[in-house]
Amino acid sequence: MTTWVPVPEGSDFPIENLPFGIVRARRELPRPAVRIGDHVVDLAALSRAGLLDVPAAAVLHHSALNPLMAAGLGPPIRRQVAALLSSTPEPGVEAALLPVDEVEVLLPIIVGDYVDFYSSLHHAENLGRMFRPDAEPLLPNWRHLPVAYHGRSGTVRVSGTDIVRPEGLVPDGEGVPRLVPSGALDIELEVGFVVGTAGTRIRPDDADAHVFGVVLLNDWSARDIQAFEYQPLGPNLAKSFATTISPWVVTLDALHPYLVAGPEQDPTPDPYLQMQRLWALDLHLEVELNGERISATGFRSMYWTFAQQLAHMTVNGATTSPGDLFGSGTVSGPSKSERGSFIELTWRGAEPLALADGSTRTFLLDGDTVTLRGWCGGDGPDRPRIGFGEARGTVSPAPTR
Amino acid sequence: MTTWVPVPEGSDFPIENLPFGIVRARRELPRPAVRIGDHVVDLAALSRAGLLDVPAAAVLHHSALNPLMAAGLGPPIRRQVAALLSSTPEPGVEAALLPVDEVEVLLPIIVGDYVDFYSSLHHAENLGRMFRPDAEPLLPNWRHLPVAYHGRSGTVRVSGTDIVRPEGLVPDGEGVPRLVPSGALDIELEVGFVVGTAGTRIRPDDADAHVFGVVLLNDWSARDIQAFEYQPLGPNLAKSFATTISPWVVTLDALHPYLVAGPEQDPTPDPYLQMQRLWALDLHLEVELNGERISATGFRSMYWTFAQQLAHMTVNGATTSPGDLFGSGTVSGPSKSERGSFIELTWRGAEPLALADGSTRTFLLDGDTVTLRGWCGGDGPDRPRIGFGEARGTVSPAPTR
Numbered sequence A, B: 001m002t003t004w005v006p007v008p009e010g011s012d013f014p015i016e017n018l019p020f021g022i023v024r025a026r027r028e029l030p031r032p033a034v035r036i037g038d039h040v041v042d043l044a045a046l047s048r049a050g051l052l053d054v055p056a057a058a059v060l061h062h063s064a065l066n067p068l069m070a071a072g073l074g075p076p077i078r079r080q081v082a083a084l085l086s087s088t089p090e091p092g093v094e095a096a097l098l099p100v101d102e103v104e105v106l107l108p109i110i111v112g113d114y115v116d117f118y119s120s121l122h123h124a125e126n127l128g129r130m131f132r133p134d135a136e137p138l139l140p141n142w143r144h145l146p147v148a149y150h151g152r153s154g155t156v157r158v159s160g161t162d163i164v165r166p167e168g169l170v171p172d173g174e175g176v177p178r179l180v181p182s183g184a185l186d187i188e189l190e191v192g193f194v195v196g197t198a199g200t201r202i203r204p205d206d207a208d209a210h211v212f213g214v215v216l217l218n219d220w221s222a223r224d225i226q227a228f229e230y231q232p233l234g235p236n237l238a239k240s241f242a243t244t245i246s247p248w249v250v251t252l253d254a255l256h257p258y259l260v261a262g263p264e265q266d267p268t269p270d271p272y273l274q275m276q277r278l279w280a281l282d283l284h285l286e287v288e289l290n291g292e293r294i295s296a297t298g299f300r301s302m303y304w305t306f307a308q309q310l311a312h313m314t315v316n317g318a319t320t321s322p323g324d325l326f327g328s329g330t331v332s333g334p335s336k337s338e339r340g341s342f343i344e345l346t347w348r349g350a351e352p353l354a355l356a357d358g359s360t361r362t363f364l365l366d367g368d369t370v371t372l373r374g375w376c377g378g379d380g381p382d383r384p385r386i387g388f389g390e391a392r393g394t395v396s397p398a399p400t401r
Helices: A043-048 A066-070 A074-086 A091-096 A121-131 A204-209 A223-229 A252-258 A306-314 B043-048 B066-070 B074-086 B091-096 B121-131 B204-209 B223-229 B252-258 B306-314
Strands: A020-025 A031-036 A039-042 A097-099 A103-106 A114-117 A148-151 A156-158 A167-171 A177-181 A189-195 A211-218 A243-245 A284-289 A292-298 A325-327 A369-376 A386-396 B020-025 B031-036 B039-042 B097-099 B103-106 B114-117 B148-151 B156-158 B167-171 B177-181 B189-195 B211-218 B243-245 B284-289 B292-298 B325-327 B369-376 B386-396
Touching: A020 A039, A020 A074, A031 A043, A031 A074, A039 A043, A039 A091, A043 A074, A043 A091, A066 A074, A074 A252, A091 A097, A114 A306, A148 A306, A148 B148, A167 A223, A189 A284, A189 A306, A204 A306, A211 A252, A211 A369, A211 A386, A243 A386, A252 A369, A252 A386, A306 A325, B020 B039, B031 B043, B031 B074, B039 B043, B039 B091, B043 B074, B043 B091, B066 B074, B074 B252, B091 B097, B114 B306, B148 B306, B167 B223, B189 B284, B189 B306, B204 B306, B211 B252, B211 B369, B211 B386, B243 B386, B252 B369, B252 B386, B306 B325
Parallel strands: A114 A325, A156 A243, B114 B325, B156 B243
Antiparallel strands: A020 A031, A020 A103, A031 A039, A039 A097, A114 A148, A167 A177, A189 A211, A189 A325, A211 A243, A284 A292, A284 A369, A369 A386, B020 B031, B020 B103, B031 B039, B039 B097, B114 B148, B167 B177, B189 B211, B189 B325, B211 B243, B284 B292, B284 B369, B369 B386
């Protein structure tokens, strides 16, 4: 497919992608847009010009994608926009096209429930080896169900939002818990899935009827706060201060060519978790610290797929709603350079990372910027690059008291 | 204070209470109301009659209390309604008064984040003794911070909603996990706190600037699903299928006379958790199974107060927003008859409950109805009964496959 819109070579957002987001142009209210190259298409402007067949008031005059997703209008809007951008340019479309630099790019969804999984075999084994060195690295449930917990939806932030170092209780040298700024601020490289359409008891092979699209997700984690608080009910303040997502929701339609078979699952999961279709995603992921790549891995090797995660989350009768978000869990591959968190990259601080500027890191310092990137394809004909942009955050100091 | 509205003797809702809820009258949209006796006051009708000084469009034409709470309009509306109901009756007020039986009473809030605490010393010790018989019943963090996890906000249901027995993976006799209807469906008697006004790093003594009001909360729990899934990230499907709350949000203003000193805390908590004001609530709580009282206890003995819970939840910089809900954790007193869950009442099934109809229970059967009730005062002059109504649910069978 070709477009008359200038798209830079290697852009994450060619005509084959067309992800959805929320933008605010100067003096305008926030509203839905589609991204192409270094431009965004203002959908309400297209609609006003009579170029988009969609109930504008119901879905385009909102500051979040939720109504558009709930109405199932993602695919038809995307098809119409693709047609407009690939045929002869006309004034109504050109007028709706704004340089991305001239708009604010906001959080794309009102997050309903946010659930975070733990579905990378290598990540779970790494953490098991660190925290339970004398036992089997995987707990007995891990290969039977995708382990997960609920996170804080109200602190999901869009890429570019500063991350204030959290404070929490950490035992001092004498074992007395003290309120201190975390000394072990970490990241988790994850992929997030946005629910577009409500459901319950969803079968894995129906996942595409419910998942609207995909984002990058950084589950910032304070390891020292987590270690003291997390028994017996799981992590809380160690993660609730902030979760960063990328602003452009890449649709499942755009990702369809990159759905592949995942790793074999042993033992065979219970029937409610079995799939006939391909639900692993052939997505390349990278982590940058202050512009230097410190990790790169593939998402397709995740043990549990997002389709299984969605099925698990709803098998008990729980409902899922438009705007719900679920994270894959930290993505770590088998080798050291493929680990998706500092606690793994530095083996709990025992092996500090040596950086190009001569400094080292165990965990994050104030002023550090972490950027997650990811893309599918871009490596051959008929393999257009479907990119995710970035999920970026800079650590700012804890408040002084 | 007196009122011209007929209020039955012993009602949970005298003129001193006036809790807020959402009702739907026939052929009308859902909207905010205040409860008195067996009537509700339609606030939009009062406003149309020119009897309520409040921006009606902004807060009264909504199907949830969130905008009204966010605008801080609970206390002024409640004061104006109290004045109208205690002076001479006038036609505009009488017209706004509807019998509660003639309206549907709905979920009062759009739930933002739902956090569930674990703040009863007796409950935590009971569970510790059952699950870790050879160790200290309390984990090392318990007396230093109010332990909590995030629950599923999208499945918070209003009283009266049937509770479908959840399915989940439970190991069979040979230890093979199978998807089965839970055989250990339980309740948790809790009190829920509704956040009205946003904040972060909230001090305990500022809790009343942020908490709008209080409800009863039943944290339904499938103990067999929980036992297999909950390591290492905490409960998930065992609780995410449903949480029931009472429909009338009792305001902190109404509860003010019943704020008392809580138990002494040893060790002294970190300064961010210290209180000068009184934040324990002298609230009597009861559990009924099919109309028979099976537990009764007091809320004032909870180890951590809601003010400390709110401070803890936000000390790491996490924001809280209008509509956020947090639960106290299961309320259990020191004696057996004061335990707030079946797992404690029956000591994990070892001591079945003998019921008045001659049957016994370890956990809930299909068709069982559980009703939580609670009230302050009602036991003397100047101690008006401030009641909560009920949080009720009937167990319906798991779906057949």
